[in-house]
Amino acid sequence: MMKRKSFREAECPVARSLDAIGDWWSLLIIRDAFDGITRFTAFQQNLGIAKGMLATRLRDLVEAGVLDLVPASDGSAYQEYVLSAAGRDLFHVIVALRQWGEAHRYRPQERRSVLVDTESGAPVARLELRAADGRRIAWPDTQVIAPS
Numbered sequence: 001m002m003k004r005k006s007f008r009e010a011e012c013p014v015a016r017s018l019d020a021i022g023d024w025w026s027l028l029i030i031r032d033a034f035d036g037i038t039r040f041t042a043f044q045q046n047l048g049i050a051k052g053m054l055a056t057r058l059r060d061l062v063e064a065g066v067l068d069l070v071p072a073s074d075g076s077a078y079q080e081y082v083l084s085a086a087g088r089d090l091f092h093v094i095v096a097l098r099q100w101g102e103a104h105r106y107r108p109q110e111r112r113s114v115l116v117d118t119e120s121g122a123p124v125a126r127l128e129l130r131a132a133d134g135r136r137i138a139w140p141d142t143q144v145i146a147p148s
Contacts, residue, residue, distance in 0.1 A: 011147060020064035021090065025049055025057045030066065030087065031094050038073070038080035066090065096127055 007015035021027060028047055037043055044054050058081055061067040066087040072078040083090075098115060106112055115124045131137050 021061070021066060021093075023057070025053060026061060026066075027094070027097070029054075029057055029061060030083075030090055033067065033081065033083050033087065034091060034094060038082055039078065040081070043081070061087075092127060095124065099126055 007019040021030065025047070029043060032043055032046055037046060040054065040058065043049070043058070044051055047054070049057075058067065062069050062081070064086075065084055067081045068084045068087075069079050070082055072080050095115065102112065116122060117124055129137050129142075131141070
């Protein structure tokens with residue numbers, strides 16, 4: 001089997017991010033954590049992932065600082081996986097993937113879940129990238145400057 005290349009020390013922030021969260025199981029685990037799942041068994045049942053694969057992905061997400069392993073909130077002997085501050089910072093990433101999928105992976109009238117604002121019940125607006133002065137910007141308005 002080919003060994004996966006590590007991007008942990010890459011210059012590119014995208015590569016470093018993908019090193020920590022870049023496989024689909026990890027992103028689906030993070031999505032489920034945002035949906036309130038905290039227990040190993042619940043992740044396994046919801047995702048249909050093999051237990052060994054799930055154990056590996058959860059361990060890697062804890063090591064990457066995306067999830068924290070904490071005592072169970074109900075006082076039982078179990079442990080739970082909760083989003084760390086770094087994990088909670090992935091919310092925009094998950095929403096961006098969701099919105100991309102809604103725009104490009106569904107037929108026009110196909111049913112799907114909807115992300116809503118809990119205060120108003122209205123669907124969440126599309127994410128936008130803004131310049132420091134508040135202007136809305138897109139890909140052609142940006143460039144990457146490599147470190148010198």
